[in-house]
Amino acid sequence: MFIFFVPETNYMGSKERKTREKEELKALILKAARKLFVEKGIGQTTIRNIADSIDYSIGTVYVYFRDKNEILHALHTQGFVDLGGQLKVLFNVTDPMERLKAMGKVYINYGLDYPEMYDLMFTLKAPIEFLEAIQKDEWDEGKASFDVLRTTAKQCMDAGHFKGHKLEPLCFLIWSCMHGMCSLQIGSRTQNANIKNAENIVADAYDEFLKILNIL
Amino acid sequence: MFIFFVPETNYMGSKERKTREKEELKALILKAARKLFVEKGIGQTTIRNIADSIDYSIGTVYVYFRDKNEILHALHTQGFVDLGGQLKVLFNVTDPMERLKAMGKVYINYGLDYPEMYDLMFTLKAPIEFLEAIQKDEWDEGKASFDVLRTTAKQCMDAGHFKGHKLEPLCFLIWSCMHGMCSLQIGSRTQNANIKNAENIVADAYDEFLKILNIL
DNA sequence: AAAGAAAATGAACATTGTTCATTTTTCCAA
DNA sequence: TTGGAAAAATGAACAATGTTCATTTTCTTT
Incomplete structure (x- = not known):
C-alpha cells in the first residue's frame, strides 16, 4: 500500500508541475512575442528574435507553437x-x-x-x-x-x-x-x-x- | 550638314523608341504583377513569379523597379x-x-x-x-x-x-x-x-x- | 545509479527579396 | 560590314526568415 501510494503521488505531483511549467513557458513566449511586436512591429519580429529574447532556442518555440x-x-x-x-x-x-x-x-x-x-x-x-x-x-x-x-x-x-x-x-x-x-x-x-x-x-x-x- | 543631320535623326529616333520600350516593359511587369496579385494574393506572389510569367529574369525586374x-x-x-x-x-x-x-x-x-x-x-x-x-x-x-x-x-x-x-x-x-x-x-x-x-x-x-x- | 521519458537544441532546408559581376544585345561610326 | 562601346538582361550568390527533425540534454522514476 505505502509502496504504491508514495511513488504514485510523486508522479502525479511532478506531472502537474510539468503541466504548469509548460504553460508558464508558453506564456513566457507569448509575453516576449507581444513585447517585440509592440516595440518593433509584427513584420519586423522573427521567431529567432523571440527565442533569443527569452534565452531559448528556435526549436523550443516550435515545441510550444506549431x-x-x-x-x-x-x-x-x-x-x-x-x-x-x-x-x-x-x-x-x-x-x-x-x-x-x-x-x-x-x-x-x-x-x-x-x-x-x-x-x-x-x-x-x-x-x-x-x-x-x-x-x-x-x-x-x-x-x-x-x-x-x-x-x-x-x-x-x-x-x-x-x-x-x-x-x-x-x-x-x-x-x-x-x-x-x-x-x-x-x-x-x-x-x-x-x-x-x-x-x-x-x-x-x-x-x-x-x-x-x-x-x- | 547632311552628314550631321542623318545620324542625329537616327540617334534621336532610336532613343525615343528605347524610352518607349522601357515604359512598355515596365507596364508589362506591372500588368503581370497585378494579375498574379489578384489571382493568388499579394503575399503569395514573388518577384520570381512575376519574372517567370513574362519570361524575363529576376534581375530584369530589379532594373525597372528598385x-x-x-x-x-x-x-x-x-x-x-x-x-x-x-x-x-x-x-x-x-x-x-x-x-x-x-x-x-x-x-x-x-x-x-x-x-x-x-x-x-x-x-x-x-x-x-x-x-x-x-x-x-x-x-x-x-x-x-x-x-x-x-x-x-x-x-x-x-x-x-x-x-x-x-x-x-x-x-x-x-x-x-x-x-x-x-x-x-x-x-x-x-x-x-x-x-x-x-x-x-x-x-x-x-x-x-x-x-x-x-x-x- | 541507470534506464526511460520528456524537453530542448541548433544544424540544415526551402523560400524569399535583393545585389552585382558577367554576359548578351543593341547601336553607332568608321 | 564590322568593331567596340553603351545599354539591357541575366542568374548565380547572399542574407534573412519560417520551419523541420535527428540528436543531445535534462528530468523522473525505480
Missing part, C-alpha cells in the same frame, strides 16, 4: 480579452446610449494606443488563417465583443432610439465607423492625404459621430 | 486612377446628396470586387513605406480622391444638409464608414463573428447608412 500564425492567433485572443474586458466594464453605465458612446471611445483609444495589437485583431490575415488551418470556423472572441455591442444597441432601441433601423446591420455600421477610423489612422492613410488637422482627425470625427448618435 | 515596394506603390497608384475615375464620373449626378450616396456604393463595390487592390490602396504599409523611402510625404492619389468627397460634402452643406457639422471631420467619418465595412469584410472579420446574414451585411449596413444620410 507555427508563427499560432502565436499571432494566441495574441489575437489576448487582445480580445483585454479589449473585451474594457468594454464589459462599461456596463456600469446604465444609460445604453451613453454606454454606446463610451464604448466607441474605449475602442478607438485601444486601437490608437496599441496599433500593432489592433492590426492583429482586426486587419491581419494570419490569425484567421490559423483558424482555417485548424478547421475552426468560429471566432469566439469576436463573437463576444460583437455581442456586447449588439446588446447595448438593442437596449438603445428598446429605449426608443434607432427608429426604423435594423439592429444587426446598424451594429455593423457602427463597428465599421470605429474600425474605419482606427484602420485609416494606423495605416497612415490620414497623414499624407491633405486632410486638415490630421493629428486630431480621429477625435474630431468621433465628435461628429456623437452628434449623429444624438439625433438617432 | 524593390517590391515600388511595384506595390505603382499598382497602388493605378488603383487610385481606377477608383478615382469611377468616382469622377459621378459628377454627372447633379444633386450632391445623391452623388454622395452613389460614391459610397461605387467605393464599396470597388473594395469588394478587387479586395487585393483595395488592401494595397488602403491597408498595406508597403506603398506608404515606399513613399517614406523616397522621402516623399505626399500622397497625391489619396489627396485627389479625398478632394472628390470633400467637394461633394461641401455642396451638400451649401444645399442645407449637415447642419452643425464640421466639413473635414465629417468627410473623414463618412470615408471611415465605407472603409470600415470593406476592411472588415475583406479581412474576414464578418464571416465567423456570429453576425447574422454575414454574406449581405455590407449591403444591409449601407442601407442603414443611407437612412442616416436622409435625415442629415
